Amino acid sequence: MDVWAQLMQGFSVALTTQNLLFCLAGCALGTAVGVLPGVGPAVTVALLLPITTKVDASGALIMFAGIYYGAMYGGSTTSILLNTPGESATIITAMEGNQMAKRGRAGPALATSAIGSFFAGTIATIGLTFLSPLVVELGLKFGPPEYFALMVLAFTTVSAVLGESTLRGLVSLFLGLAIGLVGIDNQTGQARFAFDIPQLLDGIEVVTVAVGLFAVGETLYFASKLNQIDEKLESIKGSIWMKAEDWKRSIGPWIRGTLIGFPFGTIPAGGAEIPTFLSYAIEKKLTKHPEEFGKGAIEGVAGPEAANNASSTGTMVPLLTLGLPTSATAAILLSAFQQYGLQPGPLLFESNAPLVWGLIASFYIGNVMLLVLNLPLVGLWVKLLQIPRPQLYAGILVFATMGVYGMRQSPFDVFLLYVIGLAGFLMRRFGFPTAPVVVGMILGPLAEEQMRRSLSISEGSWSIFVTHGISAVLLGITVLVLLAPLVMALLKKKRAVAG
Amino acid sequence: MKAPAGQVAVAAGVTAIGVLILGGSFFLPTGGGYAQVGPGVVPRAVGIVLLLLGVFLFREVFTGGFRGVDEEAELGLPMDWKAFAWLSGGIIAYGLLIEHLGFIFASTILFVMVARGFNSRRWLLNAVTGLILASAVFAMFNYGLNLTLPAGVLKGVLP
Numbered sequence: 214m215d216v217w218a219q220l221m222q223g224f225s226v227a228l229t230t231q232n233l234l235f236c237l238a239g240c241a242l243g244t245a246v247g248v249l250p251g252v253g254p255a256v257t258v259a260l261l262l263p264i265t266t267k268v269d270a271s272g273a274l275i276m277f278a279g280i281y282y283g284a285m286y287g288g289s290t291t292s293i294l295l296n297t298p299g300e301s302a303t304i305i306t307a308m309e310g311n312q313m314a315k316r317g318r319a320g321p322a323l324a325t326s327a328i329g330s331f332f333a334g335t336i337a338t339i340g341l342t343f344l345s346p347l348v349v350e351l352g353l354k355f356g357p358p359e360y361f362a363l364m365v366l367a368f369t370t371v372s373a374v375l376g377e378s379t380l381r382g383l384v385s386l387f388l389g390l391a392i393g394l395v396g397i398d399n400q401t402g403q404a405r406f407a408f409d410i411p412q413l414l415d416g417i418e419v420v421t422v423a424v425g426l427f428a429v430g431e432t433l434y435f436a437s438k439l440n441q442i443d444e445k446l447e448s449i450k451g452s453i454w455m456k457a458e459d460w461k462r463s464i465g466p467w468i469r470g471t472l473i474g475f476p477f478g479t480i481p482a483g484g485a486e487i488p489t490f491l492s493y494a495i496e497k498k499l500t501k502h503p504e505e506f507g508k509g510a511i512e513g514v515a516g517p518e519a520a521n522n523a524s525s526t527g528t529m530v531p532l533l534t535l536g537l538p539t540s541a542t543a544a545i546l547l548s549a550f551q552q553y554g555l556q557p558g559p560l561l562f563e564s565n566a567p568l569v570w571g572l573i574a575s576f577y578i579g580n581v582m583l584l585v586l587n588l589p590l591v592g593l594w595v596k597l598l599q600i601p602r603p604q605l606y607a608g609i610l611v612f613a614t615m616g617v618y619g620m621r622q623s624p625f626d627v628f629l630l631y632v633i634g635l636a637g638f639l640m641r642r643f644g645f646p647t648a649p650v651v652v653g654m655i656l657g658p659l660a661e662e663q664m665r666r667s668l669s670i671s672e673g674s675w676s677i678f679v680t681h682g683i684s685a686v687l688l689g690i691t692v693l694v695l696l697a698p699l700v701m702a703l704l705k706k707k708r709a710v711a712g
Numbered sequence: 713m714k715a716p717a718g719q720v721a722v723a724a725g726v727t728a729i730g731v732l733i734l735g736g737s738f739f740l741p742t743g744g745g746y747a748q749v750g751p752g753v754v755p756r757a758v759g760i761v762l763l764l765l766g767v768f769l770f771r772e773v774f775t776g777g778f779r780g781v782d783e784e785a786e787l788g789l790p791m792d793w794k795a796f797a798w799l800s801g802g803i804i805a806y807g808l809l810i811e812h813l814g815f816i817f818a819s820t821i822l823f824v825m826v827a828r829g830f831n832s833r834r835w836l837l838n839a840v841t842g843l844i845l846a847s848a849v850f851a852m853f854n855y856g857l858n859l860t861l862p863a864g865v866l867k868g869v870l871p
Contacts, residue, residue: 236715248804295806316796344834377780378778378779378780379767380765380768380772380779381769381778383761383765384726384762384766384769387758387762387765388726388729388762390754390758391729391733391758391762394733394754394755394758398751401741401750401751402739402752403740403750403751404753405736405740405755406733406736406755423745429803431798432799432826433796433799436792436795436796436798436799436826436829436830437791437792437793437795437796437799438789438791439789440790442795483782533799601832602830603826603827603828603830603831603832603838604827604832604838604841606826606827606830607822607823607824607826607827607830607838607841607842608845609821610799610802610803610822610823610826611822611823611842611845611846611849612824612849613817614803614806615815615818615819615849617860617861618806618810619806619861620863621854622860622862624807624808624810627803627805627806627807627810628799628804630803631803634803639722642786643718643719643722643778644778644780644781661754664749665749666750668748672748673748674751701733706795
């Protein structure tokens with residue numbers, strides 16, 4: 214079947230009343246948690262995982278995906294009006310956008326970011342539609358050694374390339390892998406690191422880890438370290454619509470932002486931070502108004518906003534076609550698939566085509582919904598920012614503890630949540646990234662399975678990973694990614710000594 | 713330059729986790745099956761790598777501190793231990809009380825304690841807000857979604 218027929222079939226799934234409502238709920242919820250500081254899409258999807266027992270797969274996944282890309286729209290609102298990035302990928306928006314708001318141009322800043330997000334989200338979804346079948350075809354040729362090598366590469370890029378320190382990124386990743394080890398080994402039934410505690414035999418739930426690191430850890434850090442800092446909420450004065458000149462200055466950055474963001478999302482390098490920084494740097498070079506940069510240039514909002522949306526949609530390509538999550542939220546989406554006994558990957562496109570294409574079709578619909586939710590209705594979300602901090606964080610923790618306790622009605626999980634929250638606090642305090650922990654704990658057991666399967670095929674010979682061409686290349690790239698910074702540092706030192 | 717105490721502790725913690733996992737891997741079979749790779753192999757590798765990463769962290773600590781972390785700026789933001797204690801106490805109290813008092817009251821206590829941690833002293837307002845929020849969530853889950861949260865002391869009082 215060709216792409217069009219598949220996509221049309223997808224729309225017939227996504228356009229049912231039930232799924233439209235799930236899509237709307239996801240987009241609205243995503244915008245809300247994107248706007249609110251202290252809670253993001255990863256925590257929200259994790260807390261909602263229990264509904265997978267009540268709702269069918271297409272509805273739940275459409276909603277979860279809506280939360281994921283909806284949060285990108287919402288995050289920019291907070292960045293512009295509060296100068297505190299709602300999401301980490303909107304740091305750049307916080308710089309230029311907030312300056313625009315300070316000069317009474319909050320309206321056009323919000324408009325260029327919402328329309329830019331819509332433009333980028335839609336183009337990226339078209340990219341996703343046509344790129345996925347190609348990647349699926351490639352993926353079908355992959356065996357266990359290739360998958361193992363691909364996962365090792367994803368581990369490395371997620372932990373070592375992003376963030377300021379390869380070492381601390383790797384520590385986070387291996388802590389995640391260690392968490393993934395806890396529980397019963399699914400191939401031999403052997404209990405590992407459960408210490409005879411019955412609650413640990415089932416393994417540590419992703420909900421507990423995500424909520425502990427992202428909600429409890431962040432709240433502890435904010436309360437004890439940052440609460441002294443004052444925030445000022447800018448108001449929206451005048452019209453929110455853009456003038457002709459704003460349009461003219463936004464279109465170029467939108468296009469360039471999309472072109473930078475989408476490829477970055479699709480390669481297993483994850484994260485929307487790098488493309489937003491790149492887009493900002495390019496716009497700063499190309500602009501005809503360099504004097505405005507740093508003081509509220511519309512290009513500096515339009516480009517990065519398009520880039521982060523395109524990249525978050527791009528992340529869906531490796532997730533859906535190869536089962537490779539490259540961000541914390543994507544990892545939790547993967548575990549949502551697993552709740553239904555589904556494994557994203559090339560086979561899913563064959564066995565569950567209506568589900569996958571329904572999900573892809575819902576991205577087109579979701580982006581339209583988000584444009585409406587975030588432009589004419591922006592005032593509604595601004596009200597959320599007026600909730601006083603004490604009550605906001607108290608409410609977040611009520612939901613966090615409820616979600617973790619409610620999973621299996623065990624106080625043990627609440628104490629575990631606190632311990633992981635403490636770890637999250639320490640990681641934040643000492644500059645360790647948290648996303649690799651979640652990716653490691655979810656992807657780790659899958660990688661181990663592929664590794665042991667490969668070794669079954671080769672009857673225990675490790676050479677299988679280098680005798681298979683694709684696997685050897687992927688592992689080679691991994692080594693390069695890890696060693697490149699070291700070599701560069703050494704060369705620099707040598708040159709410094711020589712000079 | 714003196715090594716920052718906090719970073720020393722973090723490096724020690726990572727090393728200790730590595731040792732724990734490496735040690736634990738010796739209680740797991742590493743052979744067997746067609747793969748000749750048992751459930752102990754990956755834990756052993758993870759343990760060794762964590763141990764090594766811990767050693768590298770130590771090296772950074774004693775050669776100028778973690779790279780890219782401005783320890784002085786961090787220390788410049790004073791740590792508010794009172795707030796930390798209120799939040800910690802709130803979550804631990806929730807774990808201890810949920811089975812006895814039930815969801816609604818345990819959540820209300822958590823709400824009040826967290827808000828206090830964020831310097832809100834409007835006890836009555838916070839208690840009422842927490843109670844309303846917890847009751848609404850309880851009603852939504854127990855009557856709407858059929859997911860049971862414990863009623864605790866209200867058992868028999870509520871339908």
